[in-house]
Amino acid sequence: MIPEIGHFALIMALVMAMVQGTIPLVGAATGVTPWMRLARPVAQGQFLFIVIAFVCLVYSFLMHDFSVLYVAMHSNSALPWYYRIAAVWGGHEGSMLLWMLMLSGWTFAVSMFSRNLPDEMVSRVISVLGLITIGFLLFVLLTSNPFTRLLPAAPDGQDLNPLLQDVGLILHPPLLYMGYVGFSVVFAFAIASLLGGRLDAAWARWSRPWTTTAWIFLTLGIALGSWWAYYELGWGGWWFWDSVENASFMPWLVGTALIHSLAVTEKRGVFRSWTVLLAILAFSLSLLGTFLVRSGVLTSVHAFATDPQRGLFVLGLLVVVVGSSLLLFALRAPRVKSEGSFAGASRETLLLVNNVLLVVAMATVLLGTLYPLLADALGFPKPSVGAPYFELLFVPLMTPLVFLIGLAPFARWKKADLPAMAVRLRWAFGCAVAVALLLPLVLGKWTPMIALGLLLASWVIVTIVYALVQRARRARELGTAPFAGTTRSYWGMQLAHFGIAIFIIGVTMVKGFEVERDLRMDTGDTFNVSGYDFRFDGVAEHSGPNYAAMRGRVQVLRDGREVVTMHPEKRVYSARGMPMTEAAIDTTLFRDLYVSLGEPVDNGAWSVRIYYKPFVSWIWGGCVLMALGGVLTVSDRRYRIAVKQRIKGESPAPAQPGAVALAAESHS
Amino acid sequence: MKRRLLLLMPLAIFLLLLVFFYDGLKLDPSLVSSPLIGKPAPQFALTELYDPSVTISNADMKGEVWLLNVWASWCVSCRAEHPVLVDLARQRVVPVYGLNYKDQREDAIGWLKAFGNPYVSSLHDLDGRVGMDYGVYGVPETYVIDRQGIIRYKQIGPVTAKVLNENILPLVQQLKEERPS
Numbered sequence: 001m002i003p004e005i006g007h008f009a010l011i012m013a014l015v016m017a018m019v020q021g022t023i024p025l026v027g028a029a030t031g032v033t034p035w036m037r038l039a040r041p042v043a044q045g046q047f048l049f050i051v052i053a054f055v056c057l058v059y060s061f062l063m064h065d066f067s068v069l070y071v072a073m074h075s076n077s078a079l080p081w082y083y084r085i086a087a088v089w090g091g092h093e094g095s096m097l098l099w100m101l102m103l104s105g106w107t108f109a110v111s112m113f114s115r116n117l118p119d120e121m122v123s124r125v126i127s128v129l130g131l132i133t134i135g136f137l138l139f140v141l142l143t144s145n146p147f148t149r150l151l152p153a154a155p156d157g158q159d160l161n162p163l164l165q166d167v168g169l170i171l172h173p174p175l176l177y178m179g180y181v182g183f184s185v186v187f188a189f190a191i192a193s194l195l196g197g198r199l200d201a202a203w204a205r206w207s208r209p210w211t212t213t214a215w216i217f218l219t220l221g222i223a224l225g226s227w228w229a230y231y232e233l234g235w236g237g238w239w240f241w242d243s244v245e246n247a248s249f250m251p252w253l254v255g256t257a258l259i260h261s262l263a264v265t266e267k268r269g270v271f272r273s274w275t276v277l278l279a280i281l282a283f284s285l286s287l288l289g290t291f292l293v294r295s296g297v298l299t300s301v302h303a304f305a306t307d308p309q310r311g312l313f314v315l316g317l318l319v320v321v322v323g324s325s326l327l328l329f330a331l332r333a334p335r336v337k338s339e340g341s342f343a344g345a346s347r348e349t350l351l352l353v354n355n356v357l358l359v360v361a362m363a364t365v366l367l368g369t370l371y372p373l374l375a376d377a378l379g380f381p382k383p384s385v386g387a388p389y390f391e392l393l394f395v396p397l398m399t400p401l402v403f404l405i406g407l408a409p410f411a412r413w414k415k416a417d418l419p420a421m422a423v424r425l426r427w428a429f430g431c432a433v434a435v436a437l438l439l440p441l442v443l444g445k446w447t448p449m450i451a452l453g454l455l456l457a458s459w460v461i462v463t464i465v466y467a468l469v470q471r472a473r474r475a476r477e478l479g480t481a482p483f484a485g486t487t488r489s490y491w492g493m494q495l496a497h498f499g500i501a502i503f504i505i506g507v508t509m510v511k512g513f514e515v516e517r518d519l520r521m522d523t524g525d526t527f528n529v530s531g532y533d534f535r536f537d538g539v540a541e542h543s544g545p546n547y548a549a550m551r552g553r554v555q556v557l558r559d560g561r562e563v564v565t566m567h568p569e570k571r572v573y574s575a576r577g578m579p580m581t582e583a584a585i586d587t588t589l590f591r592d593l594y595v596s597l598g599e600p601v602d603n604g605a606w607s608v609r610i611y612y613k614p615f616v617s618w619i620w621g622g623c624v625l626m627a628l629g630g631v632l633t634v635s636d637r638r639y640r641i642a643v644k645q646r647i648k649g650e651s652p653a654p655a656q657p658g659a660v661a662l663a664a665e666s667h668s
Numbered sequence: 669m670k671r672r673l674l675l676l677m678p679l680a681i682f683l684l685l686l687v688f689f690y691d692g693l694k695l696d697p698s699l700v701s702s703p704l705i706g707k708p709a710p711q712f713a714l715t716e717l718y719d720p721s722v723t724i725s726n727a728d729m730k731g732e733v734w735l736l737n738v739w740a741s742w743c744v745s746c747r748a749e750h751p752v753l754v755d756l757a758r759q760r761v762v763p764v765y766g767l768n769y770k771d772q773r774e775d776a777i778g779w780l781k782a783f784g785n786p787y788v789s790s791l792h793d794l795d796g797r798v799g800m801d802y803g804v805y806g807v808p809e810t811y812v813i814d815r816q817g818i819i820r821y822k823q824i825g826p827v828t829a830k831v832l833n834e835n836i837l838p839l840v841q842q843l844k845e846e847r848p849s
Contacts (some may be wrong), residue, residue, distance in 0.1 A: 221813065277678060285683075315689055324685075326679040333675045377691045386742045518782045581751070599754060599784045609782065623809070 003068050006056030006582035007147040011390040013104070014137040015047035015527025016042055020130030024123035028196070036123035040111040043126050046133065047108040054101045057146055058088055067153035070094060070146045075118070076159035076575050086170040087160040092310070093146035095173060099290070100140060102174075102181040103133055110185055110210075117206060124192030125185070131182055135317045143310050157573030159546060167665070168228030176221030176248055180286035182214025183251060186258070187283035190276045191325055194332045199276060204266035207279065209634045211262060214327075215255045215380035216630035222248050223623035231585055236516065236594050236611045239621055241390045246286040246369040247289030250362050254282045257358035260351050268348060268413060269339035271330075276336075280329060284322040285362070291318055292369070312374040343415040350416075357401045364393045395452075402504065405497050430467050432459035445512065453508025460501035464494050493539045503622025509615035518598070522605045530612040532593060533557040539597070539606060547571040550581070552597050552606065568608075592616045704819045709736070709811065712802035717768055717776055717790035724765075724791055724819055731845045735764045735836070736811040737787070737827075738799060740771045741779035743807040749826035750783050757786035757833060762840045766790035769799045769807055812836060814843045 020042040027035025057070075061084045066072040074091045075084055089098040107129045114122045140146075186207050193203045225248065230238045239245065258278040265275045291314040342348040367374075368389050406428070410421050436455035440446040472482040515530050525539035535555040544552035549571040556563040566584035573580065583596035591614045598607030704710075713725040736752060738745045757764055766787035768776045773792060780790070793799055802811065812821040821839055823831055 273675065281678075315686075318689075319686060322682055323679070326682055330672075330676045330679050334672050370685070373688050373691070377688050388742075598782075609783070 002056050002059055002063075003065065003147040006053045006060075009049045009052040009056065009144065010137065010141055010145075010147075013053065013100075014048050014134065014141065016046035016049060017133040017137055020046055021127055021134050022130075023127075024130075025127035025278060028120045028123045028127070033119060036119045038125035039123040043104070043111045043130065045109045045429050045538045047104040047450040049399045050101050054088075054097055057094060057097060058085060060147075061062075061088055064157070065153075066155070066157050067150055069148045069150040070147075070450030072150050072154040072157045074160050076546060077156050078574075079157075079160060079165075080545055082170065083160055083165050086164070086261045089173045090160045090164045090169075093140070093144040095177075095404070096136070096140050096144050097146050098173060098179060099177055100133070100136055102177045103129070103136060106181055107133070107183050112189075121189075121192055121195060121206075124189045128188035128191045130186060130308060132188075132321060135320065138614055139310075139317065143313050150192050155388045157575070159573060162571070162573040165546075165573075166228065166232050168224055168232065172221060172224045172228055174221075175217050175224055179214050179216075179218025179221050179255075180248070180251065180289060182210070182217055183279075183283040183286050183622075185210040186279045187325070190279035191328065194276065194328050197332070197335065199272045199336050201266050204262050204275065208259075208262050208266065210277075211255065211258055211282075212502040212630045212634050215252070215259060218248070218252050218255060218632070219623055219627045219630070222252060223620045225426050225629075226623075227620050230610050230616075231583060235585070236596075236613070238510075238616065241368070241387045243369050244289075244293050246365050247285075250365050250369075251285040251289065253358050253362040253365070254278055254285055257355045257362075258282055261355050264348055264351050268342065270342065270348060271352065271355075272335040272336045272625045275331065277293065278355075278359075279326050279330060280322075284318075284325075287314075287318050287321060290314060292423070329524065340414070342413070345411075345418045347408060347411040347413050347416060350404055350411050351423045354401060354404050354408065357397055357404075361394065361401075362396045364397065365390065395449075399452065399456065402460060402500065405500060409463070409493070409497075410466055425466070429459065430464040432456075435527070441513075443513065443651070447512060450508055450512040453504055453512070455634060457501040457504040457508065460497055460504075464498055464501075467494065473614055487636055487638060489633040489638070491631040492631070494629070495632060496626045499622045499625030499627075499629060501622070501653065502618050502625055506618030506620075506622055509579065510613055510619070513614045514616075515612040517610045519608050519610065520601055521608045522603070527610065529610050531558060532563065532612065534595065534608075534610055536606070536608060538604060539600075542569065544571070546575065547573045548582075550597065550600075552584075552595075552608070554584070554595050554608070556593060563592070566593070566595045568595045570597045587617055589617065590615060669678060676844060704803060705822060707819060709813050709817050709819050710798070712793075712798040712801070714767075714791035714792070714793055714798060717766070717773065717780075717792045720773075720792070724789060729763075729765070729813070731815050733762060733815055733840055734813055735762055735840075736767055736802075736813060737764055738767045738769050738802070738804050738807050738809040738811075740769045740807050741775040742771065745826045746808045747783065749808055749828070751785070752827050752829055752832055753786040754784040761837065763788045768792050769800075770796040770806060771792065810836070812839055812843070815846065 020039065023035050024039035024042075027033070027038070059065075060068045060071050061075055062081065064071070064075065064077055066075075070091060070093045074087045074094070079087065088094045107126060110122070110125060110129065115127070118243050188208045189203065189210065193199045220243075225245065227236050228246075230236070258275065261271050261275045261278055291311065291341070340348075407421070410425065432455050435458040436451045439448045439454050439458075443450075466485075471486060475482050517527065517529050519525075519527055521527070521535060521536035526533050526535045528534075533556065535557065537553040537555055539550050539552045542549045549569045551608060552568045554566045554567075554568065556566060564586045566586060568584040569582040571580045571582055579594050583594055585595075586593040591612065594609075594611035594613060596609045598609055600606050610664065686776070709726060711726055713723050716722040716724055753764060756762070764787055766789070768790045770793065772794075776790070776792070780787075796804075802809075808826055810823040810827050811819050814820050820843060821835065823836070827836065
């Protein structure tokens with residue numbers, strides 16, 4: 001009964017979405033206010049029905065309803081309750097339902113937090129979101145219904161893929177989807193503006209918090225996925241340039257570019273058609289990611305659920321959504337003229353370079369990811385496009401970008417005085433060079449890559465500190481409190497940039513100083529890796545709720561003192577007979593110790609892998625700081641103030657008089 | 669006019685990509701069966717991975733049912749399937765030969781050292797010529813070859829425990845029971 005209610009709720013949601021996608025849009029085109037006003041209640045109703053459907057599926061999992069095919073395939077009576085909830089999105093059908101929940105959740109959010117926007121805009125935005133919803137609901141109902149019955153019911157379920165039985169996976173897909181789907185809002189704003197013919201500063205201002213919010217989720221989702229791969233796949237790597245990882249990284253790159261170009265469009269009225277294109281691109285790449293993951297066009301470690309028929313449907317959706325929006329762009333964008341002008345050396349130019357670098361980086365990833373497809377179609381030989389390709393191209397692309405992070409916040413809008421900037425920043429640069437030259441020597445190993453990494457990281461940190469010191473000094477001259485005129489979005493920017501520095505330190509240190517040892521260890525053997533003594537105390541049998549395991553015991557000592565006892569495992573999950581390696585990891589701020597069991601060799605000896613990974617947690621820490629920077633930015637009060645100003649019919653002007661003196665250096 | 673053309677560019681690029689995507693769907697490995705199934709396995713003579721002085725060819729496996737697993741140290745999915753192969757090797761049901769595809773010798777050896785070596789022997793196919801003869805789409809791939817040297821099954825993508833137990837092992841059992849002619 002419950003699954004049928006869920007199924008019915010999905011159909012009701014589709015009906016609501018059809019109303020949502022058409023009537024307000026027509027209303028906006030013809031100026032019929034009641035039709036426009038229909039947008040909000042219909043979107044909220046649609047959200048309600050999706051929530052009902054989702055709750056029904058969760059309920060079926062919790063109640064072990066193995067008469068539902070999807071539950072029987074992805075759950076098991078021995079599976080703990082929290083994994084049963086995570087199992088809801090452990091397979092294709094449930095993932096898509098989660099996708100839907102996110103989409104209508106974002107629509108709901110738009111309907112709630114858009115009270116200050118004109119009716120015409122809101123109705124168009126919600127309608128565009130409704131049209132996307134129709135496409136995906138049809139996809140779910142026609143090709144991937146999670147409520148399909150299995151009669152007679154299975155006595156027990158096949159269990160959730162053991163790779164996915166993990167805390168990281170409970171959170172990774174929801175965060176990632178929140179990011180992916182979040183770009184649909186910015187996309188809808190862009191399309192609505194193209195339809196209404198108003199690509200102005202107000203449009204950019206409305207889009208900014210939505211873009212940043214989606215970007216925050218995407219950042220956290222990618223970081224969590226990387227962390228999950230690190231500890232769950234048992235290989236000790238944190239990024240594999242796998243096609244599915246790339247699929248999430250591309251919208252991130254474009255989203256990052258979009259955040260910066262929206263700033264320019266809002267402040268200076270330039271780059272408008274470029275910004276619109278980025279908004280369309282960010283969401284298109286999210287859809288492309290969905291297509292690549294769901295169609296099985298590219299094989300990948302993530303190939304948990306792939307199906308070519310579904311691929312065809314998603315491809316069709318891609319054609320309709322992306323094709324029509326790019327066509328609309330080609331038709332409408334020629335009318336958009338830039339207002340402001342700017343000199344060759346100005347903050348506008350620096351941000352444009354930032355955008356170009358990010359988009360080129362995205363294109364590089366896209367090309368590398370799709371290369372197998374292109375090569376196949378064109379009959380090229382297929383060399384491996386793997387990590388070496390991406391790393392070769394990424395370092396030269398990211399180096400100037402990170403250099404700009406230090407530079408751009410000091411440049412003025414319209415026209416910057418480059419020689420004066422060079423004089424002001426020469427000490428900062430000198431500091432960074434000194435760190436890059438000397439620190440690796442102190443650490444005991446100097447290579448060009450380590451030096452480059454530390455140069456970039458210290459350049460970013462030194463320029464941030466310098467910028468803050470300067471602000472405080474200037475505030476003192478004006479007689480105000482040190483950071484009185486400093487907005488939250490400025491803090492957010494600096495924090496996010498600081499996060500990048502932390503991330504670079506993590507990557508540099510891991511790449512430069514990690515130690516990997518593959519050893520054959522008898523019980524009682526001790527090996528020294530990077531100053532830690534690892535003593536292997538043998539392996540014992542152990543059993544979990546739905547698996548049997550061989551559990552190793554490794555005692556770690558440093559200078560004779562015990563540091564930690566680690567328990568790497570090799571598990572076999574009973575329902576699927578699938579072997580899994582569960583690495584043991586000991587994390588501190590400055591290093592990870594990573595032990596994983598290989599194979600039994602003979603007479604109780606095992607092959608054991610021991611990694612020493614300095615600063616590895618900084619990689620994810622950096623991402624978290626970036627996301628926190630985003631949170632600070634979104635919470636900036638100027639978004640609320642500005643919106644109210646517009647209602648009164650005033651043009652958006654810099655608000656507080658105290659901030660005017662600092663305006664040249666604020667917000668980017 | 670120039671600006672108009674420029675603004676049409678994104679659409680043009682997208683349409684071009686679509687062609688490849690559509691093509692990609694048709695090429696989907698799970699839909700395409702290898703034209704080589706039922707045909708004799710292409711001849712090869714390659715050096716052994718660990719010992720370049722030893723050459724191995726089809727003739728060495730004559731009269732045996734065996735698996736040929738195409739792998740490479742740069743291949744991420746190979747790591748995913750590797751535990752399954754190591755497990756299979758331990759059961760000693762069927763010999764697994766590796767075709768080390770477009771890989772450097774030292775990388776490949778290091779990889780086997782790190783993750784375990786399930787192969788009776790690995791053949792070193794540096795330029796991928798043998799892989800091309802076998803129609804390798806993407807690594808990993810696994811072929812089941814019978815006593816007469818005929819390819820009977822091809823798995824594209826990682827061998828999972830499920831594929832092994834439901835497809836490969838029953839087939840191997842059946843092939844072993846066929847009388848050598």
